[in-house]
Amino acid sequence: MSSNKDFVREMRVQVAIVGGGPSGLLLAQKLSRAGIECQILERRSRRYVLSRIRAGVLERGTVDQLRQVGVGGRMDFQGLEHHGCLLSDGDQIFSLNFHKLIGKSVMVYGQTEVTRDLYDALDRSGVVIRHNVEEVSLHDIDTDAPRVTWQENGQFHEMVCDYIAGCDGFYGPSRATIPDSVKHEFERSYPFGWLGILSKTPPVEDELIYSRSPRGFALASMRNPSLSRYYIQVPADEKADQWSDEQFWSELRRRLPEKVSQKIVTGPSIEKSVAPLRSFVCEPMSYGRLFLCGDAAHIVPPTGAKGLNLAASDVHYLFEALREYYDDQSSSGLQNYSDTALRRVWKSMRFSWSLTHLMHIFPNHTRFDARIQIAEFRYLRQSTAAQRAFAENYTGLPYH
Ligand code: RFL
Ligand code: PHB
Numbered sequence: 165m166s167s168n169k170d171f172v173r174e175m176r177v178q179v180a181i182v183g184g185g186p187s188g189l190l191l192a193q194k195l196s197r198a199g200i201e202c203q204i205l206e207r208r209s210r211r212y213v214l215s216r217i218r219a220g221v222l223e224r225g226t227v228d229q230l231r232q233v234g235v236g237g238r239m240d241f242q243g244l245e246h247h248g249c250l251l252s253d254g255d256q257i258f259s260l261n262f263h264k265l266i267g268k269s270v271m272v273y274g275q276t277e278v279t280r281d282l283y284d285a286l287d288r289s290g291v292v293i294r295h296n297v298e299e300v301s302l303h304d305i306d307t308d309a310p311r312v313t314w315q316e317n318g319q320f321h322e323m324v325c326d327y328i329a330g331c332d333g334f335y336g337p338s339r340a341t342i343p344d345s346v347k348h349e350f351e352r353s354y355p356f357g358w359l360g361i362l363s364k365t366p367p368v369e370d371e372l373i374y375s376r377s378p379r380g381f382a383l384a385s386m387r388n389p390s391l392s393r394y395y396i397q398v399p400a401d402e403k404a405d406q407w408s409d410e411q412f413w414s415e416l417r418r419r420l421p422e423k424v425s426q427k428i429v430t431g432p433s434i435e436k437s438v439a440p441l442r443s444f445v446c447e448p449m450s451y452g453r454l455f456l457c458g459d460a461a462h463i464v465p466p467t468g469a470k471g472l473n474l475a476a477s478d479v480h481y482l483f484e485a486l487r488e489y490y491d492d493q494s495s496s497g498l499q500n501y502s503d504t505a506l507r508r509v510w511k512s513m514r515f516s517w518s519l520t521h522l523m524h525i526f527p528n529h530t531r532f533d534a535r536i537q538i539a540e541f542r543y544l545r546q547s548t549a550a551q552r553a554f555a556e557n558y559t560g561l562p563y564h
Contacts, residue, residue: 171313171320177201179486180312180325182300183332184213184293186275187458187475189282191329193233194483196289200490203323204293205300205314207332210283217362217435219275220385220393221246221372221469223560226476227271235281242388243273249558252375253541255421259371265552268559272372274387275472297321302328302341306452327498329482330456331475334444338460342451354441354465354520355527356380358395359404361412361433367392368420368428374467375420376523376541381467382419392429395466397524404436412436441465443517445509448502455482455501462509467523468516473560474509480563481505508561515557 179195181188184206195202206213222230222243230236247263262268286293298315305328313322330338339347358381367386375382380397387393394416398407409432417425444463449456458475481504485497522540526533544550 171322174203174321174323176324177203178326178490179329180205180310180323180327181329181331182302182312182338183207183330183336183460184295185331185333185458185475186278186282186472187460187479188329188331189279189286189293190229190233190476191331191457191479191483192291192293193235193282193285193289194229194479195486196286196291197233198483198487198490200486202291202329204286204291205297205312206293206295207297207300207336209295210293214276214280214283217274217276217360217393217437219466219469219472220272220387221473222271222273222278223473223476224268224270225480225560225563226473229476229480230278230281233285235278235285238277238281239271239273242277243271244386244388246270246272246371248371248555250369250371250373251541251544252373252377252421252424253538253545254377256545257373257375257421257424258545260551260555262555262559265548265555266559268555270469270559272386278472300332300337302330302338302454305341305454308453310453326453327486328454330454330460331458333459334463336460338454338456339446341454342446342448342456346448346451348447350443350445350447352443352517353400354443354524355400356397356524357400357402357438357440358383358466359398359402359407359412359438360393360395360436361409362387362435363392363394363431363433364390365392365429365431366390368424373420373424374519374523376537377419378525379415379419381524382416384416384420384424398438400440402438404438407436409433409436439466441467441520443513443520445506445513447506449478449505449509450498450502455485455498457482461505462513464513464516465520466516467520468512468558470512470516474512477508477563478505508563511557511561
């Protein structure tokens with residue numbers, strides 16, 4: 165920060181957290197329960213953060229972490245435990261029972277609700293979350309006294325800390341602070357997005373349906389017994405407002421097996437948006453005293469429901485490393501953080517990439533590619549070994 169700016173010097177904290185999405189909030193909750201001081205800097209208002217409709221499926225590891233930090237109550241009461249999912253290919257539909265295959269399940273509970281539960285818990289523990297901060301910038305990350313500066317209510321602020329957790333999503337400033345000479349970025353973008361709607365209608369089935377059809381992919385998901393979430397594959401540059409609700413329902417029906425389509429209850433959408441699909445990894449996930457978590461370090465296409473769950477596993481590794489540092493004065497966990505987190509990230513990256521390839525229509529696909537897709541789908545339908553591998557990945561790989 166330039167020395168001629170008038171700025172407020174905030175109290176030093178142990179960990180400054182940039183970004184108050186699920187990864188920043190979960191990390192803060194874990195740190196505060198362990199007696200490690202932290203503060204969150206969030207660019208948006210709380211209301212805005214809570215209006216973002218995103219993930220819906222939680223792996224067991226995410227569920228366990230939420231329970232361990234005292235925010236599992238509402239999730240255990242309102243969340244829907246799913247023992248499997250349905251996969252369809254045109255008119256063929258089959259069910260994968262994760263519970264029978266590998267004895268595991270997932271929890272359907274929206275990211276919005278997870279975020280709300282974390283806010284409530286952080287309010288109770290008195291953790292400071294500064295909303296509507298602007299111009300957040302990270303300094304001296306390769307020294308023992310890294311700093312974060314920002315603008316709030318027209319005033320410049322500065323906070324010195326021991327460590328910075330970059331939890332500021334794909335477009336935040338943290339990743340950009342790692343020098344280009346150190347950073348390697350790996351990316352695959354897909355020539356389509358997902359148009360999603362939320363509607364106050366009962367879900368068409370008890371399980372999620374991932375459907376591959378000649379017209380493109382569709383997903384039937386839910387938030388609770390009276391709130392449905394549906395997605396359809398659309399071209400990458402599609403705008404949500406080009407689609408009326410009627411057009412959406414009609415296209416969705418054409419992409420699901422007929423016996424399912426006939427049962428869909430339609431209604432007005434209460435949210436409609438297009439999400440681009442991308443696979444992205446930044447290596448390393450740390451530099452000096454900056455540690456990246458969640459979408460700040462990696463993005464997966466939503467097909468495998470892995471984004472929020474990867475954010476949660478990063479938080480697990482980072483929290484354990486910080487606890488080791490403050491409790492045992494050992495920095496070995498922090499030194500290994502990037503390698504440890506990346507090992508799991510790449511496995512989820514692979515699963516999301518492969519499921520995206522299996523389920524979508526690619527504009528540049530040859531007839532050969534289309535045949536391979538069908539063969540792979542049949543293999544999954546017929547082979548218990550393939551189904552077990554799917555179930556193992558979908559419900560979440562172990563943290564160690
Ligand atoms: P987030 O949620 O993007 O939060 C980052 C926060 O940082 C703030 N920020 C800043 N703060 C201060 N200064 C700045 N300059 C800042 N710039 C940004 C932002 O305002 C924001 O609050 O990242 P985080 O915490 O790492 O969490 C990641 C998850 O949100 C994301 O991976 C998932 O939503 C992905 N995802 C899914 N993940 C799952 O595990 N299961 C799913 O079923 C699932 N479905 C989805 C999804 C994502 C979707 N979209 C919209 C991309 C479905 C969709 C449609
Ligand atoms: C969702 O309900 O938003 C959802 C569910 C499963 C996915 C992606 C999104 O794979």
